[in-house]
Amino acid sequence: QVQLVESGGGLVQAGDSLRLSCAASGGTFSTYVMGWFRQAPGKEREFLATIDRIGSSTYYAGFVKGRFTISRENAKSTLYLQMNSLKAEDTAVYYCATARAARLVSSLSDYYDWGQGTQVTVSS
Secondary structure, three states: OOEEEEEOOEEEEOOOOEEEEEEEEOOOHHHOEEEEEEEOOOOOOEEEEEEOOOOOOEEEOOOOEOOEEEEEEHHHOEEEEEEOOOOHHHOEEEEEEEEOOOOOOOOHHHEEEEOOOEEEEEEO
């Protein structure tokens, strides 16, 4: 089982940027398709972005495309999410996860290992 630890969240102003990190251990990071999700209070967990094993292909939810960028550094077993032009509605707990898939997937059920999440709060 892969252990995932997110970091980089915090309290920011609308329009600011944040970069989240997800450090992986206990597995071979480069063999996993990875994804970012978020969950706001009272809402279901939603897909944000996914990246293939070598970082050459990505896929985004429509509402974050152009503002968020997913990337990975396999040598450091770390996944990133660069978030720009943050809005109050981006306030949520952000999670990274591993997928047991050979292709990019966006369904919650395709992801198996999850981190504990990092809180992002955007004030307007």
